[in-house]
Amino acid sequence: xxxxxxxxxxxxxxxxxxxxxxxxxxxxxxxxxxxxxxxxxxxxxxxxxxxxxxxxxxxxxxxxxxxxxxxxxxxxxxxxxxxxxxxxxxxxxxxxxxxxxxxxxxxxxxx
Amino acid sequence: xxxxxxxxxxxxxxxxxxxxxxxxxxxxxxxxxxxxxxxxxxxxxxxxxxxxxxxxxxxxxxxxxxxxxxxxxxxxxxxxxxxxxxxxxxxxxxxxxxxxxxxxxxxxxxxxxx
Numbered sequence: 001x002x003x004x005x006x007x008x009x010x011x012x013x014x015x016x017x018x019x020x021x022x023x024x025x026x027x028x029x030x031x032x033x034x035x036x037x038x039x040x041x042x043x044x045x046x047x048x049x050x051x052x053x054x055x056x057x058x059x060x061x062x063x064x065x066x067x068x069x070x071x072x073x074x075x076x077x078x079x080x081x082x083x084x085x086x087x088x089x090x091x092x093x094x095x096x097x098x099x100x101x102x103x104x105x106x107x108x109x110x111x
Numbered sequence: 112x113x114x115x116x117x118x119x120x121x122x123x124x125x126x127x128x129x130x131x132x133x134x135x136x137x138x139x140x141x142x143x144x145x146x147x148x149x150x151x152x153x154x155x156x157x158x159x160x161x162x163x164x165x166x167x168x169x170x171x172x173x174x175x176x177x178x179x180x181x182x183x184x185x186x187x188x189x190x191x192x193x194x195x196x197x198x199x200x201x202x203x204x205x206x207x208x209x210x211x212x213x214x215x216x217x218x219x220x221x222x223x224x225x
Contacts, residue, residue, distance in 0.1 A: 006154075033213060042117075042201050042216030043155075086152055092212050099214065103154040 004091055006102035014110050016078055021105040023089035024071045030092055032072050033099070034063055037086040079109045113138035117202045117217030124224055130175075130189040132220050134202030137183065142204040144185040145214065146177055149199040161185060197224045 003026040013019055023032065031050045035043035047056050049065035049072060056063045060083075062075040076083055086106050090099040117134045124130060136142050143162050147155040157170045159177035167177050174193050178186045185202060202217040 031212070040219065040221070042203070042219050043214075045213050045215070048213055088154060090214075099157075099212065101155040104152070106152055 004089065004100050004102040006087075006089060006105050008105060009103070010106050010108075012108040012110065013079055015080060017109075018075065018077050019079055019107070020073055020075045021087055021107070022071065022073050023102055025091055026070075028069045030069075032065060033090045033092075034072070034074055035088040035090065037088060037104075038084075043086075043088055076107075079107075081109045081111050083107060084109050113204075113215065115202065115204055115215060115217045117220060119220060120218065121221045122223070124192050124222065126194055126224055127191045130187070130192050130196070130222070132187040132200055132202075132222075134185045134187075134217055135183055136185075136204045139183070139204070139206060141182060142206055144179060145203040145205070146175075146185065146187050147201040147203065149201060149219075151199070155201065159187070192224045194224050197222055 005024050007022050011019060031048055033048045034046045036046055037043040047058060047063045049056060049063055052065060052069045053067045054065040060077045064073045072089060084107060086104045088101055088104045090101045092099050114137045145160045146158040148158055149155050158175060159167055159169055161167050161179045164179055164182055174196060175187060175189050200220045200222055203214040205212050205214050
């Protein structure tokens with residue numbers, strides 16, 4: 001069973017600050033997804049990364065997939081209160097029709 | 112475009128009562144369908160997934176069951192709810208078996224068993 005750890009578990013920062021959250025797996029995986037979830041709603045897909053070393057940017061969000069395909073990071077530049085939410089990563093082993101989710105990073109951006 | 116509908120949004124049920132949560136997907140054919148449960152502010156636990164009508168895989172032994180009577184309909188049920196069944200239930204769909212499989216979630220059902 002693959003283990004997926006996210007850190008930090010909680011993060012509270014001021015508007016305008018930068019931050020990085022991490023997702024680490026106990027084994028190699030074929031793809032990784034990042035989701036953001038707001039209270040009382042379902043998670044919304046932000047990005048999928050599939051190539052080792054890949055970097056993707058989505059406005060102020062930068063996603064990086066580790067060279068060894070066992071970890072990923074999400075960096076937010078100049079955080080805004082609208083970035084507040086639970087950030088979840090998930091991994092696919094490639095053959096199963098199921099994904100493994102991390103326990104999430106709860107981000108709070110204070111105005 | 113594809114949409115997913117999940118209802119009800121909130122539900123309060125007494126212990127021992129039955130449960131039926133419904134999820135439907137529009138705008139796609141033969142989707143993979145999933146039921147997840149989420150503890151408050153935490154990650155998702157896969158309960159069931161289905162790759163076709165009548166095909167259900169259970170991931171965690173529990174008090175719940177799932178059915179897929181139609182291609183785009185997925186139902187989560189229980190005959191007798193337990194206190195431990197409380198939680199946030201999410202339905203999701205996906206297509207494709209290649210790497211990078213993505214899930215699209217419904218808005219969830221907050222279930223409180225009292």
